[in-house]
Amino acid sequence: MTEDFRWRLFFGNKCPSCQKAKRPRTAFCKLCFLALPVGMRGKLWLHFRQGYEAAFDQCLEFLAVKFNRERYKYGATGSTEGIRGQN
Numbered sequence: 001m002t003e004d005f006r007w008r009l010f011f012g013n014k015c016p017s018c019q020k021a022k023r024p025r026t027a028f029c030k031l032c033f034l035a036l037p038v039g040m041r042g043k044l045w046l047h048f049r050q051g052y053e054a055a056f057d058q059c060l061e062f063l064a065v066k067f068n069r070e071r072y073k074y075g076a077t078g079s080t081e082g083i084r085g086q087n
């Protein structure tokens, strides 16, 4: 996943895990956020380039496993067009 891609997800209004609405400037929607272990939630407060990327990927993977969600599919350009959720 490219950095720019994560950045856009962060400022977007769609939860990257469940595809439902989320507030911009948050990594996930409230429900997904609350489903994360406390230790992982805390890492999402890290800044970009200072650990956020790895934490975000880890959380996304955790949620995918926990809820048996389809993983993100990334276009060659890292655009959000390739994203497809499940449900």
Ligand SMILES: [Zn+2]
Pocket (backbone or CB within 6 Å): 015, 016, 017, 018, 019, 020, 028, 029, 030, 031, 032, 033
């Ligand atoms: Zn969500």
